[in-house]
Every structure is written in structure tokens, then in C-alpha cells.
Amino acid sequence: MIxxxxxxxxxxxxxxxxxxxxxxxxxxxxxxxxxxxxxxxxPTLMSFGNTMWGVLNDFILTCIPLFILLGEILVxxxxxxxxxxxxxxxxxxxxxxLLHSNIGACSxxxxxxxxxxxxxxxxxxxxxxxxxxRRYNERLVLGTVAAGGTLGILIPPSINxxxxxxxxxxxxxxxxxAGIVPGLLLAGLFMVLIMVMCVLxxxxxxxxxxxxxxxxxxxxxxxxxxxxxxxxxxxGGIYLGWATPTEAAAxxxxxxxxxxxxxxxxxxxxxxxxxxxxxxTTAMVLLIIIGAFFxxxxxxxxxxxxxxxxxxxxxGTSPLETLWILVIFYLILGSFLETLSMMIATxxxxxxxxVSLGYDPxxxxxxxxxxxxxxxxxxxxxxxxxxxxxxRGKGSVIDVIRGSMPFVLIMLxxxxxxxxxxxxxxxxxxxxx
Amino acid sequence: MAxxxxxxxxxxxxxxxxxxxxxxxxxxxxVLITYDVIARKAFDAPSIGSDEIGGYIVAAMxxxxxxxxxxxxxxxxxxxxxxxxxxxxxxxxxxxxxxGLFLFAGFIAWRGWGTLMESIEFGSTxxxxxxxxxxMPQSLWFAGLALFAAVSLLLFLHALWLTxxxxxxxxxxxxxxxxxxxxxxxxxxxxxxxxxxxxxxxLPGETR
Numbered sequence: 351m352i353x354x355x356x357x358x359x360x361x362x363x364x365x366x367x368x369x370x371x372x373x374x375x376x377x378x379x380x381x382x383x384x385x386x387x388x389x390x391x392x393p394t395l396m397s398f399g400n401t402m403w404g405v406l407n408d409f410i411l412t413c414i415p416l417f418i419l420l421g422e423i424l425v426x427x428x429x430x431x432x433x434x435x436x437x438x439x440x441x442x443x444x445x446x447x448l449l450h451s452n453i454g455a456c457s458x459x460x461x462x463x464x465x466x467x468x469x470x471x472x473x474x475x476x477x478x479x480x481x482x483x484r485r486y487n488e489r490l491v492l493g494t495v496a497a498g499g500t501l502g503i504l505i506p507p508s509i510n511x512x513x514x515x516x517x518x519x520x521x522x523x524x525x526x527x528a529g530i531v532p533g534l535l536l537a538g539l540f541m542v543l544i545m546v547m548c549v550l551x552x553x554x555x556x557x558x559x560x561x562x563x564x565x566x567x568x569x570x571x572x573x574x575x576x577x578x579x580x581x582x583x584x585x586g587g588i589y590l591g592w593a594t595p596t597e598a599a600a601x602x603x604x605x606x607x608x609x610x611x612x613x614x615x616x617x618x619x620x621x622x623x624x625x626x627x628x629x630x631t632t633a634m635v636l637l638i639i640i641g642a643f644f645x646x647x648x649x650x651x652x653x654x655x656x657x658x659x660x661x662x663x664x665x666g667t668s669p670l671e672t673l674w675i676l677v678i679f680y681l682i683l684g685s686f687l688e689t690l691s692m693m694i695a696t697x698x699x700x701x702x703x704x705v706s707l708g709y710d711p712x713x714x715x716x717x718x719x720x721x722x723x724x725x726x727x728x729x730x731x732x733x734x735x736x737x738x739x740x741x742r743g744k745g746s747v748i749d750v751i752r753g754s755m756p757f758v759l760i761m762l763x764x765x766x767x768x769x770x771x772x773x774x775x776x777x778x779x780x781x782x783x
Numbered sequence: 784m785a786x787x788x789x790x791x792x793x794x795x796x797x798x799x800x801x802x803x804x805x806x807x808x809x810x811x812x813x814v815l816i817t818y819d820v821i822a823r824k825a826f827d828a829p830s831i832g833s834d835e836i837g838g839y840i841v842a843a844m845x846x847x848x849x850x851x852x853x854x855x856x857x858x859x860x861x862x863x864x865x866x867x868x869x870x871x872x873x874x875x876x877x878x879x880x881x882x883g884l885f886l887f888a889g890f891i892a893w894r895g896w897g898t899l900m901e902s903i904e905f906g907s908t909x910x911x912x913x914x915x916x917x918x919m920p921q922s923l924w925f926a927g928l929a930l931f932a933a934v935s936l937l938l939f940l941h942a943l944w945l946t947x948x949x950x951x952x953x954x955x956x957x958x959x960x961x962x963x964x965x966x967x968x969x970x971x972x973x974x975x976x977x978x979x980x981x982x983x984x985x986l987p988g989e990t991r
Contacts, residue, residue, distance in 0.1 A: 691859065
């Protein structure tokens, strides 16, 4: 229907619209409309009402507001608060001290929240003041929060994975389960990096902590039980096949309400704040999804995926080479696009291509999440960099960028690991009944 | 937090009320689904249709939520390049962005209307045990989409009017890209007792 050149021009037009500040959802829509009007005619656009109703009415997407609400309630119940304190007590003896609690707390927060920016923003407000008082190397502190925050979309639940699953028709349950091992591995690599840096240069780490007695530390472990319980019920339900992601999310919401009531944090005001915040994020994501389905539909009619696939086939690169080209492509794209936009603008075309090269769509989903994590901390546009800088409120964003650089290298290493050992990603979901 | 403009002042209560109602609907839905899962696992009981109800709730919630997110400046846009644009270009870019969003909102409301009319004309019902007439959830859904289109048009016209009267700075202030502070305030989940949670152990010379 359409040749590679015209498709590429269309892609550039879409990027152009996005970069002039037109909202992402509208950019997707305008590009798709342009393509439809030029090649297909107005009637193609008319049937979109039914598609849109079908998309919004889909039980799978019901899990987006539920997972967001789950996180909003748990955080407001003070769950993260207790966890951060306990984590600090246990991780402080490691070389690098409280820097590890930042990574640990981000990982656990990631297991509650599906957003990386929210993870960095929330953990940053907690961590930065505490670390300044203790004379830690400031750049490294900023780096741990910015990079640790990116784990939010890798460790399930993850809004970005839900969107990926919805657009590419990939099992969201499998994507979630597939994120667990790489998420823990990446958090572990971050911590190894901190340890190595702090052993080589002890001045990076701040003052030593005075640890509370062992009995108190053991008693504080109780704080892990509520979020742990929610995580195991939600992920366990999905893993064992007892519940779909949407059902698991609903169970999680009910449990988080019980936990909030147990901690005596359940008030009408707290609930309403959680609702307003949930609706804002949900509506933002769903509007982009509508635009994405619209684009997806037009792109499919125009035969863009086929045009791109045959173009790439004609290049004669091996699947592995193509993948590395994609890494570079996403690094460039991610340096100026925000994560969801970057994924939605490329997935309808790239996923069919990658699948035709023999890669698993679940594996590619995790690969893409890693690329999005990288985009969050690579300049000039890396949302987490600016969020952390905004919380810090002094100095220049250059410090955050420098502090994040070592973690960027670790993420690239992680990308290489999953490329050469795909089982890191595929082993656990392969065990789902 | 949200910069108040006349349109937002008039429309925000509606959007907020709908958002809070949607929140309660979500809680209700969670309980329904939980019941369904337990009943299915433990007693092999038939579903009460929570999946279908869930779809309707989310469709209506999203439609009204679009306006709420719009008034809160929450619809994602890439605005880093604004700081490098000269002021007149910034005004044009912002107006284009608002016009573009209205085109999208207007289109989905228009097509939503088409779907609703079709359902009424053919008396469509859901292919589920509940056999819900589709016009019922779709009317609510369309009302939300129509509100979104109307509000995005009003905001666009207000910004245009301000610009034509030579008050483009105010238009940018009200409708331009979010500042970083606003964005962080939106992303940060407010946690009670934020200040007394750390440090875990008192520092030397610190009373706590």
C-alpha cells in the first residue's frame, strides 16, 4: 500500500508534531488522520467510534485504573514509609550505606507503583534530605534516585507493560512475570556498582550509621508484610493462573483498603485524593491509548509494518545486528521523547518486524522497557533527571546527569545480558501454567 | 496548584465530581471482581458479570476523566523545546497544540455519537448473560466525550481570544506547558508524615 520512504516521512511528521508540544494523543491522531485522508479516504475514519468503544470497554484495560489506585492507596497508607526505615536498618552496613536503601526502596516502591517518574519523585523527596545531612557524595545520591526510580516500569506492576501488551496483543500477565527477574537483577547490579565505587573511593559514602539493636531490627521487618502480601497475592494469582491481571489488581485494591484501615489511615479525604490522582493518570494513559489504536489501525491498513519489514530484509542485516541498530535508534529517540510516546510511536511497526526476525514479543517487551528506562535518565530529555533535580532545588541538572552516568552503563550492560541470555527474561514466564 | 482560568473555574467541579464518583465506582468494581474470583475458585459459582460492568465503568470513567486531566494539565506533551523558542513562536505553538487537542476531542466525540446512534437504531445489546442494551453505558460514555470536546474548545477559544487582545503572555501562563514544580507536585504521591520518617536513627547532636 505504502512504500518505506513515505512511511518514514509520516514518522518524521509525527515526531515533528510531538516536538512542537502538541499532546501525544493528538499527535498520534493527527498523523493517523493525515495518512488515512491521503491514502484511504474519509470513510476509514467513520468506523472509529466502534473501535474506540471496543478499546475502552475492554476488560484488560480495566486493570490500568485498578493498578494505579492500588499504588495510590498503599502509599497513602504509609506503607512505603515503614519499608524505607526498615530497609535502611538492614542495608546500612554495606559499603555505600544508605545508597543501597535508595535502590532497595525504589525496587519495593516499583512493586507497588507502575510508574518510574512517580517512583523517582516519591523516593527523591524521602531520600535527598536524609542523605544531605549525612555527607554522602551528592552526585551519587542523585544518581541512585534517578536510576533506581526507573525500576518502576520494569518491576511489575507496570503501566508501560500494560500499554505494550494491549497494543501488541501480548499477555500482560506474562510480561509482568517476565519483569521480575530482570528487575531484581538490575537492582542487584546497581547495588554491586555502588559497593565497588564505595570500596574504591570510601569518601563517596557518608557517615556511618548507628544501627538499632538486632531485636528492634527484626521486629521492624513486620513492616514488609503488608506490601509483600499484596505483591504475592497479585503476582502469585497471575503466576498460578488463578486470576487475570485485572482480577489480581482488583484483589490488590481490596487488600490495600484493608491495610489502610489497619494502619488507621483510611479517611474520606485520603480516598478522594487517591481517586483524583488515579483518574488523572488513568485518563492521560487511556487518551494516548485511543490515539495509539487509531494510529495502529491506519498503519495496519496502509501496510506500513510490511513495508518496513521488507525494507529491513533487503538491507541484509542479521537479526542480532538489527537489534543493536534498534538499541541505537531507541537511545536517540529516547533522548528527546518521553517513555510512553516513544513506545507507542514505534511499537505498531517495530514489533511485527522483531517478531518476524524470530524474537519473542514478551522478551521484546522487556527489552523495550529497558530502553524506556534508559531514556528516563539520558539527557537532554530524561524525565527522572529533571524530577530529581527539581526536588533537589539547587545547583545544576548536570550533577544529576553525571551521577546517573555509571547507572546508564549498567543498564546498557543489562541490555547486552538479556540479548545474549534471553532466558533471564523468558525463564520465569515459561513456567506459568 | 492548577492554574485557574475562568473555564477551569466553571468546569472543574463537574470534572472533579465525576472523578470522585469514578473512584467509588472503581472500589465497588474491585469488590465485585473479588467476589467473582473467590466464588469461581471456591464454589465454582457462575460469574455475576463483573468483567462486563468493569468495562462500562472504565469507559465512562475515562471519558469524564479526559476533562479532569485536561484541566489539571496532565495530558502528556513534550514541552522542553518551548524554552528555546522565541515568544511569538511559543504562542503559535501553544495555540496549535490546543487546537490539535480540540480536533482530536471533537473527532472522538463525533464518532462516539455515531456509535451511540447506531446502538439505538439497531437496539444493540451486549452478547453476554446480562444482555445490557448498549445505549445505556454508551450514553454516559458519550456525555463524557462531549464534555471533553466542549471544554477543550472553550479553552482553545479563551487562549485565542487572550492572544488576539494582545495578552498572549497570560494565555501562555494559563495554558502553556507545565512548570517542573507543577509536574513534580502532580507525580509525587503525598505521603503523610514525610518529614519524620527519616532518618531511621537520630544523628549525633540531634534531638528527636
